[in-house]
Amino acid sequence: MTTSPLPPTPGQTIGPFYGYALPYDDGQHLVPPGRADAVRLIGRVLDGRGAPVPDAMLEIWQADAAGRIVREAGSLHRDGHTFTGWGRAATDNTGRYSFTTVRPGASRHGRLPFIAMTVFARGLLNRLFTRVYLPAPESALAGEPLLASLPPERRGTLVAEDDGSALHFDVHLQGDRETVFLTYPGHAP
Amino acid sequence: MTTTPTRDAQPPADTTSSDAAASSQADVSAEIEAIAEKYQRDATDRPETQPRLDYPPYRSSILRHPTKDLHHTDPEAIETVAPCFGHQDVDVLESDLTIQHGGEPIGERMVVTGRVLDGDGRPVANQLVEIWQANAAGRYIHKRDQHHAPVDPNFTGVGRALTGPDGSYRFTTIKPGPYPWRNHGNAWRPAHIHFSLFGTAFTQRMITQMYFPGDPLFALDPIYQAIVDQQARDRLVATYDHEVTQHEWNTGYRWDIVLTGSHSTPMEREDDQ
Numbered sequence: 001m002t003t004s005p006l007p008p009t010p011g012q013t014i015g016p017f018y019g020y021a022l023p024y025d026d027g028q029h030l031v032p033p034g035r036a037d038a039v040r041l042i043g044r045v046l047d048g049r050g051a052p053v054p055d056a057m058l059e060i061w062q063a064d065a066a067g068r069i070v071r072e073a074g075s076l077h078r079d080g081h082t083f084t085g086w087g088r089a090a091t092d093n094t095g096r097y098s099f100t101t102v103r104p105g106a107s108r109h110g111r112l113p114f115i116a117m118t119v120f121a122r123g124l125l126n127r128l129f130t131r132v133y134l135p136a137p138e139s140a141l142a143g144e145p146l147l148a149s150l151p152p153e154r155r156g157t158l159v160a161e162d163d164g165s166a167l168h169f170d171v172h173l174q175g176d177r178e179t180v181f182l183t184y185p186g187h188a189p
Numbered sequence: 190m191t192t193t194p195t196r197d198a199q200p201p202a203d204t205t206s207s208d209a210a211a212s213s214q215a216d217v218s219a220e221i222e223a224i225a226e227k228y229q230r231d232a233t234d235r236p237e238t239q240p241r242l243d244y245p246p247y248r249s250s251i252l253r254h255p256t257k258d259l260h261h262t263d264p265e266a267i268e269t270v271a272p273c274f275g276h277q278d279v280d281v282l283e284s285d286l287t288i289q290h291g292g293e294p295i296g297e298r299m300v301v302t303g304r305v306l307d308g309d310g311r312p313v314a315n316q317l318v319e320i321w322q323a324n325a326a327g328r329y330i331h332k333r334d335q336h337h338a339p340v341d342p343n344f345t346g347v348g349r350a351l352t353g354p355d356g357s358y359r360f361t362t363i364k365p366g367p368y369p370w371r372n373h374g375n376a377w378r379p380a381h382i383h384f385s386l387f388g389t390a391f392t393q394r395m396i397t398q399m400y401f402p403g404d405p406l407f408a409l410d411p412i413y414q415a416i417v418d419q420q421a422r423d424r425l426v427a428t429y430d431h432e433v434t435q436h437e438w439n440t441g442y443r444w445d446i447v448l449t450g451s452h453s454t455p456m457e458r459e460d461d462q
């Protein structure tokens with residue numbers, strides 16, 4: 001871990017009024033919904049009482065289906081064929097969100113693929129990071145370093161369910177089923 | 190929802206009786222003060238740099254903060270790089286919030302400029318900066334903003350820019366007004382501009398708020414005070430800069446942003462070529 005000479009600027013809540021500023025047309029469509037390999041990533045954002053959070057915003061960032069990390073601009077004005085690997089979706093009045101993307105491939109041999117996710121919400125004072133792992137056999141999940149470092153009962157909060165056409169992943173900000181949120185080297189409290 | 194305010198309208202009767210406004214400012218200020226005192230009493234040699242996620246004076250945070258510790262992990266490859274944005278994403282005109290309509294918005298025209306840096310002081314070049322804000326009267330163009338203050342037909346309050354090679358950004362806008370909210374009775378937010386920032390790594394993503402020097406609402410605001418360390422809070426306050434102010438045109442503020450998190454890796458440099 002390196003020590004930073006410059007102290008970081010603090011984060012703040014996204015607040016209630018980002019809805020006319022940050023979400024944009026096709027932000028949630030990393031690939032067009034009709035594409036043959038398209039998969040939906042859907043779920044809800046829930047608070048500590050299990051109530052839906054209607055003013056949350058999620059962003060995802062992922063490799064392509066072959067596990068390649070793309071460095072393509074164009075996420076804000078999608079051209080219909082360039083995969084940029086990044087998307088943004090707000091929750092609706094029932095706390096639901098929906099992305100259309102592809103199942104990412106593994107970026108490193110022998111490792112499980114995942115979609116990196118950032119969570120923002122009114123009432124949430126700083127962004128949260130998490131990972132959405134694709135489903136895999138229990139033995140494979142137990143062999144993934146991050147998942148292996150978690151108590152078994154919390155591991156499942158980072159693994160989506162795949163029904164063939166959609167990956168289901170709920171974000172629990174708090175409570176018994178609280179999602180595992182991540183901090184990385186260099187992050188300060 | 191209620192009546193249209195007239196020129197001599199009194200404050201709407203429901204501003205202090207809504208569900209979330211059960212506490213008074215004195216109650217909330219006492220809670221803020223107690224947390225600040227405890228922080229100072231327990232002072233360590235590692236001051237806090239970020240807001241508390243668990244900060245009850247901000248009522249909406251009570252059910253929306255994780256109660257378990259954030260889990261330490263090393264970033265994987267995808268997390269060591271960040272999404273790319275280019276000129277197909279952002280028009281240069283989007284950095285001027287005063288020219289988006291047929292006429293000029295009401296208020297104090299101002300420029301806010303600064304640099305986006307990583308923790309080592311290196312500029313974050315060619316990266317997306319997004320802002321949104323209330324108008325000069327403290328009103329957002331948002332369907333849920335019920336503040337009885339006028340909408341400005343010439344001001345939307347949304348801007349975007351790409352940073353330059355030196356990490357610099359520059360927006361021309363109108364100084365936002367403070368606005369009431371329903372955290373507690375007679376709650377008002379200090380004037381602020383919301384900023385959304387990306388770094389060179391996914392882990393540097395952040396959203397924050399920029400404030401103006403000397404705002405009398407600072408001590409009363411549980412969102413600003415959720416950063417319990419005074420020096421850390423000060424980092425969200427822009428500096429008035431007369432070099433940015435222009436003769437008979439605009440006032441000027443300077444605000445630099447330092448991102449946290451891991452930095453570029455050999456793999457990223459390879460990919461950039």
Ligand SMILES: [Fe+2]
Nearest residue numbers: 015017381383
């Ligand atoms: Fe705001």
